[in-house]
Amino acid sequence: MSENQTQSFIINRAATSKIENIDFENLPFGSVFTDHMLYCDYKSGEWGTPVIKPYEPLTMDPSSRVFHYGQAIFEGMKAYKDENDDVWLFRPDQNLTRFNKSAVRLAMPEIPEEVFIEGLKQLINIDKAWVKKGKGNSLYLRPFMIATGHGVIAAPSGQYRFMIILSPSKAYYQGDVKVLIAEHYSRAANGGIGAAKAAANYSAQFYPTLLANKQGYQQVIWTDDATHTKLEEAGTMNIFFRINDTLYTAPTSERILDGVTRKSIIDLAKRENITVEVRPVLVDEIIEASKNGSLKEIFGAGTAAVINPITGFSYQDTYYELPRQDNPMALDLKNKLTDIQYKLAEDTFGWTIKI
Amino acid sequence: MSENQTQSFIINRAATSKIENIDFENLPFGSVFTDHMLYCDYKSGEWGTPVIKPYEPLTMDPSSRVFHYGQAIFEGMKAYKDENDDVWLFRPDQNLTRFNKSAVRLAMPEIPEEVFIEGLKQLINIDKAWVKKGKGNSLYLRPFMIATGHGVIAAPSGQYRFMIILSPSKAYYQGDVKVLIAEHYSRAANGGIGAAKAAANYSAQFYPTLLANKQGYQQVIWTDDATHTKLEEAGTMNIFFRINDTLYTAPTSERILDGVTRKSIIDLAKRENITVEVRPVLVDEIIEASKNGSLKEIFGAGTAAVINPITGFSYQDTYYELPRQDNPMALDLKNKLTDIQYKLAEDTFGWTIKI
Structure with missing residues (x-):
């Protein structure tokens, strides 16, 4: 594991990748995760330095507020790789805006754009090999925030953890609904x-x-x-x-x-x-x-x-x-929208953002 | 830590108690916990053996369902010590019934009475020194269940953890409301x-x-x-x-x-x-x-x-x-109810249960 700091992110890279063990043709939705994750802790009224590190379990006190009073919000997003191996996000500003609206309604702190958007970009860039080409393939992005303060008293937590985890996914087809x-x-x-x-x-x-x-x-x-x-x-x-x-x-x-x-x-x-x-x-x-x-x-x-x-x-x-x-x-x-997402059609709306 | 098994509970006792470090006259509600906790895991459609062990942090995957889809329920209860040093529960059957109603509504498995009621009794008995005498003093009991299955897919978890943690408390007075x-x-x-x-x-x-x-x-x-x-x-x-x-x-x-x-x-x-x-x-x-x-x-x-x-x-x-x-x-x-809870008045209803 090497450690270095760029743009106020602390980055600890995994010594080895588990990507060779993944069957990308056979991916149950949302159950395989990439080599790295991002977290950023909030306490005493401010966000700390975001950390990118190998994907690993969290250590949580049994009295953590999220277990008892449910302060937890998330976003669902995707990253797409085009034919030139460039990776694209789709309207991430909309997800950030909604995430912070959710945060306010749940009495949780808003996340700075720098941590959410730049965090996504940095994290995805490190795990870029996990974004597979081809329509239908994508990297599912899961930013979320949970209340980590201790104590079983029904009041907003004083501490929170924002995280991003990434899961490679195939086209999601549910059959007849x-x-x-x-x-x-x-x-x-x-x-x-x-x-x-x-x-x-x-x-x-x-x-x-x-x-x-x-x-x-x-x-x-x-x-x-x-x-x-x-x-x-x-x-x-x-x-x-x-x-x-x-x-x-x-x-x-x-x-x-x-x-x-x-x-x-x-x-x-x-x-x-x-x-x-x-x-x-x-x-x-x-x-x-x-x-x-x-x-x-x-x-x-x-x-x-x-x-x-x-x-x-x-x-x-x-x-x-x-x-x-x-x-x-x-x-x-669906075809017209995914063509924009995969850069197969012109994005007349300016919805796609290159990482 | 000594290990032994009684009545299908696995019990690992803490080598030392932290009770001497606790200021029982100055207890913020719900923030101090006793020496032990109980947990019981559910997977493959059945509950495992309940374990009582020293209070310690949990190890949780970042994709644990409770963080993303909010399957989490709890109960709030109290144990009271009378003048003879006997410890009493107040209508625990009602809490069990409600807990299992909550479980059904949240698509979680119901907990067996043996784990919930007997678990409370065994755990409280081990941490009996934490229940202080005197009206207003009590041990706040927090049974809860969280979804521990992995994966960011919006469906009920296949795995759950039931836990009980205990927190000594003083009379809860909020002032003018x-x-x-x-x-x-x-x-x-x-x-x-x-x-x-x-x-x-x-x-x-x-x-x-x-x-x-x-x-x-x-x-x-x-x-x-x-x-x-x-x-x-x-x-x-x-x-x-x-x-x-x-x-x-x-x-x-x-x-x-x-x-x-x-x-x-x-x-x-x-x-x-x-x-x-x-x-x-x-x-x-x-x-x-x-x-x-x-x-x-x-x-x-x-x-x-x-x-x-x-x-x-x-x-x-x-x-x-x-x-x-x-x-x-x-x-x-309030006085009439707490007199029943502290065994200072006759319990004509049969609400109190001795541990």
Whole structure:
């Protein structure tokens, strides 16, 4: 292990790489990690020096606040390698902005841009060999922050750790996705933390999703908790509905995550002269559109899968199958977006950042 | 360290105790821990052998699910020492039942009674010297469970750790508590996890509570997220309102924790021939009762403070001061309940369990 300091980062490189032991053709999502990780500790009201070091376990006191009071937030991002072996990030500024919004809502400290963006660049650069070429291949990036202060008292922690870990991934394909529209359970409250990318929101979803799985549905479409009449998110993704040739998606709110893929899809669709209406989408109108044949597609949008087409949905014990499309809008938008990400098409938006 | 096995527990005792270094007259709540801890790991669908060993840090992979998807639940309990040096638990069966309800809602495995109850008894017995005599002194017990499986994929973990840590505590006195009735923020959704004692629920409360603190209020009274017209919890406690000589408290629901202190107060009040009405309590009726002088007391009920009297509340920028009582019902109920816990009064309910 050699130690040196550049640009206020402490960097300890691993003596050897484990990359030769990895089967890159056979990567279960999010379970293999690269040689290095980044961490940066916050205490006494300030962030310390970011450290890049070999990936290794953390030492945590059993009374660490994250275990008891759930202060934990994260981002999901990807790095892509183009044909010239250059590595690119996709709209990292959007992830930083959202991360810091999540931090404020969870009473955690905001992370400086220098640590988040420059940290990502430095870390990915060191583990650049783990970013494989070819469409579908990517390096999944997981910045996160946890409360590390000690003590079982229900109050914000005084100490935090920001980390970045990296996981090589293949194209994420879930197969046919049938979804269940939530009639009882929900993921977010008005005035709650649904707009934050908080660990807490995910733990709330697992049980209702397991119940849906048992009925043969892969995901739940979440509805507003007060009336269950508005369609808000699909599993851990934002959701789009195509009625005739118009795309509909719910506006972001306190209950809905401001997804980077979501907003990119909206911009991309508009550029392609597709009409996009951002407004509350009601269960009733989707049922009606399904019955009269105007409902053409439903898809989820998120970083891991980019776009995930939904094949049908269930509501009040009735299953509504979506028609097969010869040229689905979901696939077209997915290709156009990933072409930008992989530098196979011109990035007219300025979304891609070279490392 | 000596090792032996009793009743299927593996017990490794600490070679020395740190108890001599502890200032028991000066204990910040929840920050000093005893010599030993208990853990029990779940994998491949079953719980392993519980282990009692010296209190020490955990080794956690950075991709541990609890850091990313928030599967974490806990209980708060206390052990009390009577004048004969016997140590008592208060209604531990209720905590076990609630812990397992929380586990189900968070898609975590239920813990066997043998591990939870017998684990508490064995662990407390080993650290019995840490339970100090005298009303107000107690040993705060913190059973909790975290998701320890690796991998950043948003699905329930396959591995979990159940733990118990113990913290000696003095009487918990917060001073005058003024509260702010929530008009925008909320802690729980319909169909959400508000009834679970989940870490996730606490992280959602910190930011709105900090905003209230800045306005001079110590806690927030949470209202229902859809209409903000129903009074549901106070900070991390259940809430009671005394109008004339009747006590009112909200019914438990998906949004409200089924507090052990709450239900004990209800039973105790009924035994004392106090009328208790368990029904939704509206903001409007409390404002009206304050104005016409019939609102006598408001108090929070929870394990840490037992009963915490509230001196006044704010709603829509108006502050409502509560009248001082010569013989507050809150204090009377608190004394009667703690007398049962410390074995100073007959336990007519069968709530106390000797270790």
